[in-house]
Amino acid sequence: MNVGIEHYVVVSAILFALGLLGVILQRNLLIIYMGLELMLNAANLALVAFSRFNNNPDGQIFVFFIITVAAAEVAVGLALIVALYRKRQTVQVEDLARMKL
Amino acid sequence: MEEQSQLAQYLPVLMLGVLAVAFSFGMLVVSVIVGKKGKRSPIKDTAYECGMLPIGEGGGRFSVKFYLVAMLFILFDIEVVFLYPWAVVYREMLKQNGGLILGAMLSFLGILFVGYIYAVKKRAFDWKS
Amino acid sequence: MNLALLSHEWLVVALGLCLLVADLWTPASARRILGYVAAAGLGAILLYSLIAVRPELQPACGNMYVLDGLALFFKRFFLAAAIIVLLMSAEFFDRLQAGIGEFYALVLFALTGMLFAASANDFALLFVSLELITVTFYVLASFQRTRLNSLEAGVKYLIMGALSTSFTVFGIALVYGISRKLNFNDLAAVAPQFGGNRIFLFGLLLVLVGLGFKIAAFPFQLWAPDVYQGAPSPTTAFLAVGSKAAGFVLLLRVLFVAVPDITAQWSRLLIVISGITILYGNLCAIPQRNIKRLLGYSSIAHAGYMLLGIAASAATIANTTQNPGAGAAAVLYYLGGYLFAVLGAFTVICLALRHVENEDIPALAGLGQRSPLLATTLTLAMVSLAGIPPLAGFFGKFLLFKAALAQGPAHPAYYWLVAAAIAGVVISLWYYFGVVHAVYWSKEAANLSPISISRTMRATLYACVAGMFFIGLCPGPLLDCAAEAVKALRL
Numbered sequence: 261m262n263v264g265i266e267h268y269v270v271v272s273a274i275l276f277a278l279g280l281l282g283v284i285l286q287r288n289l290l291i292i293y294m295g296l297e298l299m300l301n302a303a304n305l306a307l308v309a310f311s312r313f314n315n316n317p318d319g320q321i322f323v324f325f326i327i328t329v330a331a332a333e334v335a336v337g338l339a340l341i342v343a344l345y346r347k348r349q350t351v352q353v354e355d356l357a358r359m360k361l
Numbered sequence: 362m363e364e365q366s367q368l369a370q371y372l373p374v375l376m377l378g379v380l381a382v383a384f385s386f387g388m389l390v391v392s393v394i395v396g397k398k399g400k401r402s403p404i405k406d407t408a409y410e411c412g413m414l415p416i417g418e419g420g421g422r423f424s425v426k427f428y429l430v431a432m433l434f435i436l437f438d439i440e441v442v443f444l445y446p447w448a449v450v451y452r453e454m455l456k457q458n459g460g461l462i463l464g465a466m467l468s469f470l471g472i473l474f475v476g477y478i479y480a481v482k483k484r485a486f487d488w489k490s
Numbered sequence: 491m492n493l494a495l496l497s498h499e500w501l502v503v504a505l506g507l508c509l510l511v512a513d514l515w516t517p518a519s520a521r522r523i524l525g526y527v528a529a530a531g532l533g534a535i536l537l538y539s540l541i542a543v544r545p546e547l548q549p550a551c552g553n554m555y556v557l558d559g560l561a562l563f564f565k566r567f568f569l570a571a572a573i574i575v576l577l578m579s580a581e582f583f584d585r586l587q588a589g590i591g592e593f594y595a596l597v598l599f600a601l602t603g604m605l606f607a608a609s610a611n612d613f614a615l616l617f618v619s620l621e622l623i624t625v626t627f628y629v630l631a632s633f634q635r636t637r638l639n640s641l642e643a644g645v646k647y648l649i650m651g652a653l654s655t656s657f658t659v660f661g662i663a664l665v666y667g668i669s670r671k672l673n674f675n676d677l678a679a680v681a682p683q684f685g686g687n688r689i690f691l692f693g694l695l696l697v698l699v700g701l702g703f704k705i706a707a708f709p710f711q712l713w714a715p716d717v718y719q720g721a722p723s724p725t726t727a728f729l730a731v732g733s734k735a736a737g738f739v740l741l742l743r744v745l746f747v748a749v750p751d752i753t754a755q756w757s758r759l760l761i762v763i764s765g766i767t768i769l770y771g772n773l774c775a776i777p778q779r780n781i782k783r784l785l786g787y788s789s790i791a792h793a794g795y796m797l798l799g800i801a802a803s804a805a806t807i808a809n810t811t812q813n814p815g816a817g818a819a820a821v822l823y824y825l826g827g828y829l830f831a832v833l834g835a836f837t838v839i840c841l842a843l844r845h846v847e848n849e850d851i852p853a854l855a856g857l858g859q860r861s862p863l864l865a866t867t868l869t870l871a872m873v874s875l876a877g878i879p880p881l882a883g884f885f886g887k888f889l890l891f892k893a894a895l896a897q898g899p900a901h902p903a904y905y906w907l908v909a910a911a912i913a914g915v916v917i918s919l920w921y922y923f924g925v926v927h928a929v930y931w932s933k934e935a936a937n938l939s940p941i942s943i944s945r946t947m948r949a950t951l952y953a954c955v956a957g958m959f960f961i962g963l964c965p966g967p968l969l970d971c972a973a974e975a976v977k978a979l980r981l
Binding site for chain 1: 435
């Protein structure tokens with residue numbers, strides 16, 4: 261069997277869908293956040309694969325930017341979740357319902 | 362020929378993986394089959410003689426300071442990723458446009474340095490207090 | 491490579507970094523002054539931009555960055571918005587325990603992201619600028635970290651923002667994979683041949699989903715009311731004006747520079763989204779009791795009105811009429827009026843309700859007696875947002891509807907869209923008038939002590955009122971600027 265671009269794209273699409281399912285189905289903020297990271301990395305995989313198969317380095321440069329930005333996002337996100345936990349002693353999404361109507 | 366062997370290269374990895382899984386599960390299965398089963402009751406599971414009674418939670422909590430340092434580490438660590446492609450093209454770019462290639466990285470590091478100063482002044486690296 | 495083109499960004503970043511460092515050595519009592527310093531610095535940059543910077547046809551950074559008329563229009567727009575937001579936050583500082591210096595610096599960093607977004611001509615810069623805005627707004631929204639509402643707003647924005655980012659990035663990956671291009675101009679050259687490629691179109695759709703989150707268009711608007719309500723008022727103001735406008739400039743670039751041919755096929759989709767967004771925002775705003783939440787829903791509705799202009803422009807790509815840029819120019823003009831109305835309203839909320847825990851509409855009772863200036867400004871802002879002549883909002887809506895009606899003869903769907911939009915305007919009169927009613931005629935006023943307003947805030951309020959009147963009564967100059975700016979698009 262020959263591994264072609266389709267295989268990479270399919271794997272990355274599966275990873276993306278798994279991440280999205282995690283975001284939708286999970287109730288714990290930290291696990292939701294892990295799902296979001298999985299989605300970003302699915303996109304990274306697709307970009308690197310396309311870049312390799314298209315013989316065009318732009319995609320890999322772009323992945324560098326995504327990785328660094330994602331790191332910044334994780335740092336801010338975790339800090340926020342910790343701050344919320346200290347205040348409320350919970351990281352469940354159901355408890356985020358103070359503001360309604 | 363080479364095209365076909367693309368997946369074949371991964372065969373040892375696959376074999377190792379299968380072996381690892383088989384070994385660990387096999388050990389569990391073998392221990393269930395071969396091992397002696399003692400009679401268990403809640404009384405038997407308690408500590409006796411010199412055994413210590415467990416105090417507190419199972420997983421000890423880490424200090425919040427640790428999390429702060431870990432987060433700063435992630436940030437400063439990841440930003441280094443830009444240095445690699447820069448270093449690769451540095452020698453070549455230096456001939457064409459030296460000021461630009463040097464200035465770009467210096468301004469990037471300068472911004473990071475301001476962030477570092479900020480973290481130091483805010484005592485984010487201070488373990489003791 | 492021309493680094494001088496990036497002068498706006500360099501100056502704002504330098505100002506932000508200086509502020510961050512200066513804050514470390516400034517005594518706590520004097521930190522508030524830094525806000526005025528930052529606002530003055532931005533004023534100088536805006537002045538420099540108006541006097542010295544001309545649209546440049548030469549792109550920078552390997553064609554990633556352009557400084558055309560559209561970019562300049564939005565850069566000045568963002569600078570003006572940030573100045574007012576900084577002045578507002580200097581006034582708001584007593585409610586921020588965490589230290590105000592970082593707040594100013596973060597506003598400036600978000601502004602940098604917006605300035606880059608205005609010039610983005612490449613998916614990489616689009617992504618980086620969008621993220622710079624979003625990540626700073628996570629912090630800005632949760633800046634009152636001892637207040638639960640603010641934290642909750644921050645976390646909700648975090649999850650929804652990160653989700654939209656993932657969609658955008660995956661969409662970009664698919665578009666790049668099929669077309670091998672990240673640059674908008676390069677993409678425009680090859681995009682027509684991928685018009686039938688499902689993966690390419692799906693990727694493009696995912697990019698639009700991400701931008702839809704930013705402008706809070708239906709069905710990606712769920713975060714807006716909660717975040718608007720929970721975030722500190724200056725943050726909400728900047729979110730409503732700056733972040734939304736950044737979403738629109740990127741939307742304009744992607745739709746009309748990168749893939750104009752595909753946009754023409756998608757005019758029907760844009761019509762549907764625009765119509766639903768208008769009706770949803772206006773209908774949901776009616777039962778709201780919290781003024782910031784009400785403005786959140788109203789901002790969804792306004793995103794719908796502006797999408798109407800974009801939908802009108804999308805139709806002109808296929809069949810060139812006499813004035814192809816009318817829809818996009820109307821969007822720019824509308825944003826100008828929206829800037830002053832929204833910032834005026836939030837300045838009033840900041841001043842009048844700063845010592846009230848929940849910004850409920852009944853808390854505005856008696857404002858007419860407590861401070862005539864605040865009451866007048868809020869009333870004028872509501873009137874302008876509702877679209878009643880002679881203020882800015884009226885002429886903006888008029889232009890948008892006119893641009894859509896011009897497409898009516900070819901596509902009858904535009905008639906329906908305008909009908910929905912007019913229905914939306916009529917509905918909106920109800921809740922905007924509810925606010926005015928609470929200000930002047932409410933009987934439940936508990937507190938009638940006059941509100942003292944500092945001199946800078948007075949000037950800010952006058953500037954907002956003057957802006958609303960000037961843009962409404964004398965639309966010529968802004969309209970010329972807008973028409974000039976949209977020439978950068980391929981309409």
